[in-house]
Amino acid sequence: MKRYGTLGTVGWQVLICAVVLSVWQWGYDLRTKLPWLVPDLLDPYFISKPSMIFDNFLIQSCLTSKLGAFNSWFNGDFGKCLARNENNLWAATAITLKNTFFGFVTGVVSGFVAGLILGRSDRLSAIFQPFITAVNSIPRIALAPIIVLAFGIGDMSKIVTSWIVVVFLVFFNTFEGARSIDEGFTNAARLLGASEWQITRTVVIPSTMAWVFASLTPAISFALIGVIVGEFIGAERGIGRLIIESEARGEASGMMVAVVVLMLVGVVLSAIIWRLQAYLLRWQRQRSAE
Amino acid sequence: MSALETSATVSPRASADRRVEVKGLSKSFQLAKTTIEAVRDVTFDVRRGEFVALLGPSGSGKSTVLNMIASLIRPTGGEILIDGKRVAAGKATPNVGYVFQRDTLFPWRTVGDNIGYGLELSGVPAHERKERIAECVAQAGLKGFENAYPSALSGGMRQRAALMRTLIVEPQILLMDEPFGALDTHTKIDMHEVLLRIWEREQQTVLFVTHDLGEALTLADRIILFSARPGRIKDMFEVDFARPRDAVKVRETPHYAELFQHIWHSLGEEFVKGRSA
Numbered sequence: 001m002k003r004y005g006t007l008g009t010v011g012w013q014v015l016i017c018a019v020v021l022s023v024w025q026w027g028y029d030l031r032t033k034l035p036w037l038v039p040d041l042l043d044p045y046f047i048s049k050p051s052m053i054f055d056n057f058l059i060q061s062c063l064t065s066k067l068g069a070f071n072s073w074f075n076g077d078f079g080k081c082l083a084r085n086e087n088n089l090w091a092a093t094a095i096t097l098k099n100t101f102f103g104f105v106t107g108v109v110s111g112f113v114a115g116l117i118l119g120r121s122d123r124l125s126a127i128f129q130p131f132i133t134a135v136n137s138i139p140r141i142a143l144a145p146i147i148v149l150a151f152g153i154g155d156m157s158k159i160v161t162s163w164i165v166v167v168f169l170v171f172f173n174t175f176e177g178a179r180s181i182d183e184g185f186t187n188a189a190r191l192l193g194a195s196e197w198q199i200t201r202t203v204v205i206p207s208t209m210a211w212v213f214a215s216l217t218p219a220i221s222f223a224l225i226g227v228i229v230g231e232f233i234g235a236e237r238g239i240g241r242l243i244i245e246s247e248a249r250g251e252a253s254g255m256m257v258a259v260v261v262l263m264l265v266g267v268v269l270s271a272i273i274w275r276l277q278a279y280l281l282r283w284q285r286q287r288s289a290e
Numbered sequence: 291m292s293a294l295e296t297s298a299t300v301s302p303r304a305s306a307d308r309r310v311e312v313k314g315l316s317k318s319f320q321l322a323k324t325t326i327e328a329v330r331d332v333t334f335d336v337r338r339g340e341f342v343a344l345l346g347p348s349g350s351g352k353s354t355v356l357n358m359i360a361s362l363i364r365p366t367g368g369e370i371l372i373d374g375k376r377v378a379a380g381k382a383t384p385n386v387g388y389v390f391q392r393d394t395l396f397p398w399r400t401v402g403d404n405i406g407y408g409l410e411l412s413g414v415p416a417h418e419r420k421e422r423i424a425e426c427v428a429q430a431g432l433k434g435f436e437n438a439y440p441s442a443l444s445g446g447m448r449q450r451a452a453l454m455r456t457l458i459v460e461p462q463i464l465l466m467d468e469p470f471g472a473l474d475t476h477t478k479i480d481m482h483e484v485l486l487r488i489w490e491r492e493q494q495t496v497l498f499v500t501h502d503l504g505e506a507l508t509l510a511d512r513i514i515l516f517s518a519r520p521g522r523i524k525d526m527f528e529v530d531f532a533r534p535r536d537a538v539k540v541r542e543t544p545h546y547a548e549l550f551q552h553i554w555h556s557l558g559e560e561f562v563k564g565r566s567a
Contacts, residue, residue: 187362188394192408192459193382202407206398283398283439 025050048252053260056253060089060242087237087245093261096227096239099155100269103162104223110163111170112212119178120204136172140165144229153234162226166219170212177211178204210284213277220269224262309463309495310336310359314368317354327520328354331368334514334523339493343506343513345557347564351521352499353391353467359497360388360465372463387461387494391468393452395440401451402427402436408459426454430484446477450484457488464496470505482508482537490534503557507549508537515556518564527553 024047031038044052058064062071062081071077082088118125144161151157181204189203231240239258246254317329329351336342344352357363359370364379372383395404403410406423414422427436430450432443440448449469456464470478486509489496500506506513510529517524529549531540540546 182394184390184392184394185396188388188390188396188455189407189411190382191360191362191386191388192411192455193384194411198411202410203396206396209398281398283441 021050044252045250046252048256052253053256056251057089057257057260060254060257062088062090087241089242089257089261092237092239092242092258093265095155095237096224096231096262097265099158099227099230099238100162100220100223100265102155102159103226104166104220106159107163107166107223108170108212108216108219111167112174114167115171115174116178116200116204116208119175119208120200125175132171136168140168141225141229144226145233148230148233153236158227158230158235158238161230162223165222165226169219169222170215173211173215174208177208180211181207210281213273213281216273216277217270220273221266224266224269228262307337308335308371309338309340309373310497311371311374312355312359312368313371315355315358315365315370316367317351317358317363318366329358329365330520330522332521332523333368334526336495336497339495341489341496341498341509341511343510344497344499344516345501345503345506345513345553346516346521346524347501347518347557347561349519349521349564350516350560351519352516354521355516356465356467356497356499360386385462387456387459387464389453389456389464389466389469391471393440393445393448395448395452395455397440400437400439401432401443404440404451405430405454405458407455412459422458426458429488430454446473446481449473449481453481453485457492460492462494464494466496466498468499468501471500471502478505479508479537485509486535486537503550503553504541507531507546507553508535508540513553515553516560518560524560525553525556 023042027038028042028044028049031042041047048056055064055068058068059066062078062085064070065077065081071081073079082090118128141161143164147160147164148157151160185203185207186199189199194202227238228240228243231238232244235241239262242258243255246252246258312332312334315329315332316327319326319328332351332355334342344355346352354363358365358379359372359377361377361379361381361383370377372386377383395401396407399407402423405426406419409419409422423436427433430447430453432447432451432454435443435447440451443451449472453469470481473481482505496509498506498509507529513527513529514523515525515527516522527549531543531545
């Protein structure tokens with residue numbers, strides 16, 4: 001296989017970004033000259049444009065006033081701006097991140113434990129199998145309105161929505177991982193005198209880890225989706241709430257700012273998972289290098 | 291002819307001397323709707339410190355017998371006594387070490403941590419563990435690889451590490467299921483040397499499953515020959531080469547050739563039967 005230099009790859013990536021952003025920014029202006037070339041969708045009313053999104057970002061984050069003047073940290077303008085809006089971009093991001101974190105962690109832990117227990121017990125997995133299949137067939141997001149109804153418009157309903165989409169994903173991966181453990185490993189451990197608990201700790205968990213990690217990157221996006229959907233349905237704060245508010249005002253730039261922030265949050269969280277995986281599964285990396 | 295043909299009945303040795311007693315052992319598997327008889331009425335004893343090879347073609351039930359002794363599978367009939375105590379299936383027997391055909395080193399542990407696994411299980415403190423791992427690593431010629439993962443090692447090195455993982459807990463009975471079957475001839479003979487030196491020093495009781503007659507002759511005090519399926523004991527041969535043995539030189543003696551010829555014929559019949567079965 002031909003190997004591409006890093007510089008070439010980065011060059012292409014920069015070029016693609018430049019083309020997309022340019023079309024987004026200036027594409028609609030071509031409509032006056034070439035109306036047949038430019039679709040309606042490029043109308044900034046629907047999708048805004050990069051420069052407007054950037055300006056809107058500065059306003060929503062209280063870095064500038066609505067007139068475009070810089071809000072100074074020192075004369076207190078920045079602080080006053082933040083105080084005026086309880087759901088400013090910073091607070092919204094923080095609250096969405098917090099709920100995503102709790103939904104993700106509880107989902108991963110409970111999905112992992114349940115997957116391990118059922119994966120190691122033929123009896124339990126036989127008993128629960130039809131229920132799991134049934135519940136798994138429900139599109140989890142369809143439960144979000146019920147969850148908001150039950151848990152209110154506070155943080156708890158977002159965490160629960162997030163949990164419910166994450167838990168099954170992690171559960172099924174852990175379950176499969178625990179089922180497919182090489183019997184040679186468990187036999188070897190048993191013959192060296194390992195107790196059932198020691199086998200679980202030293203053989204089952206490490207060999208299931210690769211499966212669990214395979215589910216964590218999608219799980220983090222799922223957790224974020226769960227929180228945003230919960231916020232769409234009913235919330236006082238959060239990025240989902242920001243999107244709903246901007247939509248009500250017909251403000252595409254406001255929605256786009258929220259979307260870009262979500263994208264960045266997603267990228268950062270995935271990068272963290274990826275780092276953790278590279279460290280914990282370093283024994284796998286060596287194999288692939290062989 | 292020095293090959294002593296003993297029948298499969300109980301030997302007249304003193305009972306205290308018997309480490310492993312296998313009595314009327316049989317095993318049948320249910321495969322789809324047919325019953326496969328893997329082992330039929332196998333009876334033999336192993337003396338303390340004796341090196342016994344279970345030799346036979348594949349499908350002769352020798353590995354099944356070993357796995358029953360290791361308590362990995364439950365016999366259909368008969369019983370196994372180790373030091374006079376009945377082996378219970380599914381429960382590890384203390385003092386028994388097992389080396390698999392395929393090294394079952396844990397890929398997520400470094401070589402050193404793999405070797406020290408047994409000590410970790412029994413709660414040996416870290417500093418003492420470290421010392422004993424270092425000894426074993428040196429003995430297995432794996433110096434410098436303690437912190438490597440098994441995937442970085444060659445087949446022979448991996449099997450040496452697996453052997454050390456078993457030996458570090460100092461088992462008095464060693465069960466080995468074609469442990470060197472996957473290695474090339476040269477590496478295999480190196481491993482014979484390693485094993486012979488360890489056995490001469492530690493004097494474990496060894497049960498060694500193989501289909502390689504040369505290997506059985508090099509290592510064992512006694513060869514138990516298994517017939518093609520269903521596995522029964524066909525014959526037993528005493529292998530009386532002087533100890534300590536040299537894994538290479540022992541093969542050059544006329545007596546080796548003589549024994550080889552004698553057993554080869556008997557073994558060959560079973561290979562033919564095994565193929566047609």
